[in-house]
Amino acid sequence: MTLKALSNRDRKEDLRDGVYLHVFTTSEDARLPAFFEAYDAAFILEDEKEDLDGFKACLDLNHGAAYARLSGLYGPYREVVVMLTEGAAGRVLGAASFIAFAGDGADLTVSLSYIFVDSAERQRGHFSRLMALVRGEAKASFTWPGEAPEPLVFIEMNDPVNMSPEDYALDSAHAGLDQVDRLKIWERRGARIVAMPYRQPPLSAQQTAETDLLLGALGAEGDSLTACLMAKHMRRFFGVTVLKGADPESAPVAAQQLARLDAACRKGEEVALTGFDKVFAEAAYVRRDRAAPA
Template sequence: MTGGADNRLIRLALPGGIRVTASDDPASSVLTRFFAGYDRAFVLPDEREELDGFEACLALNASHRHAYGRTHSELVAIFEDEGGTLLGGANFLATAIDRGPALPPAAVALNYVYVEEAARGRGLLRLALAAVRQLARIALGLAPDGPTPAIFIEQNDPLRLTAEEYAADTAHSGTDQVDRLAIWARIGTRIVDFPYVQPALSAGQQPDDGLIYAAVDYPGDAVDAGLLHDHLESFFGISVRKGEAEAPGGVAATQLAALAARRAPVALFPMEPAIAWLRGGRPADGFDSFRTLAMAAAGGEA
């Protein structure tokens, strides 16, 4: 990869002639290009961010660069071929977190990532994740060859979606919910054993408890509770709440308080046993979420 900054843009070159352009500017044409593909990929009402929401998040780069005692950068990125055809896009928040040399130096909230239907099956997701890590290093001023930033991602929970939501998202994306989890499992994604709820993205939306929180290729079998707290505090405050304070006792505050009080690390569970359970046609009625199924399956109880 090669990288360079020009007028608030970061550019990378990936194998296969894939070009990456990223920006932290709400007025950038990169956001417009990203949103065109994003609008085709995401359909569920409480998971969607509208264009003005992305603009608000990117605008916080000016006011919240060093919020919460940490350094942040909210970015949108597009992936194109040599002819300028859009292949995919990503939106993420990179946060520098200093919890000691044994832990990742930064965490990435991969808010949204998509691959255009015509570009699927080429290994673009792996390349996109490598690019996101490099973009995070550049945006935060970290050493380009330093330790790898951690990546966290929300995913639809097939056990918590209604039948209508399941069908709508699958029909829109062209990918079954369990098949999508299997794709992420193949690149080392594991379930974070934490009862995660996404706070409402806007005043007109509701908190979303139909999501799985997961870590992508995280080193070790558990996430440090302090690192997860710092990461979620930044993610909730910037990417979700867009700088707006939450009412006392809200969804974000409750989760952060639980992590602040926690001393034990937060376990990570593999997805594959739970995916095999669901694909085998076995009933999942006894599990209230994919997380609890994954936990039981990892212990041999499912």
């Protein structure tokens, strides 16, 4: 059986506890505006955000000539939005958007672009449910010749050490959650930091590269990942989701990172996965320094 992405996973499902699940993969879906309105309210730092046209452009790459071209370069993939609502068509409780890459069938990697829960709905299990749905939908998005592999999930996290004081304060106040506390949520779920310099290329021509992010990984079995796997995943992620189908080599921020990973791959090197202790300690020092009297 040839590995391919499935196109018929879009649906609405009653989860039997007053919550409905929505899954969609097309820009014409009538649920996209509700998702975007909730997403737009959840995030505030402009260089980290997609606009509605950006989401539409990503979802359009799931189909037609664009998908044929890009899947020829990167293997089967699927951009997916999962959303939880109160009742069949009520307010959005939380949502996630991600892209899953099946590659040549030997591995399944996911870039979790965004995940959020409405501030009034926290501590009710929605985040855990969304994470389980991301993993499940990623596996179910492809026709596997055997059992689907467990996904390796990459996440972008704000770096409390390198964020400007203004962005740190603005984002923490908006989310109602300190930046270090947000990292601790991921730590408790088993995330580790991918020990490589990471910069997100600009999401659009109107935005700049995002330099204040950490790249994390969930689901890795060992204490490192091969540079070859990282190079393949990052080339796919940059080429499809971030650059909307453009060649990653055309974007200097992407090209520089890929060149380093390609060189490490040729040498058979590994990329370490580390804990959060060093970041937490540095963040505490930075905050004390900022609070010190002039």
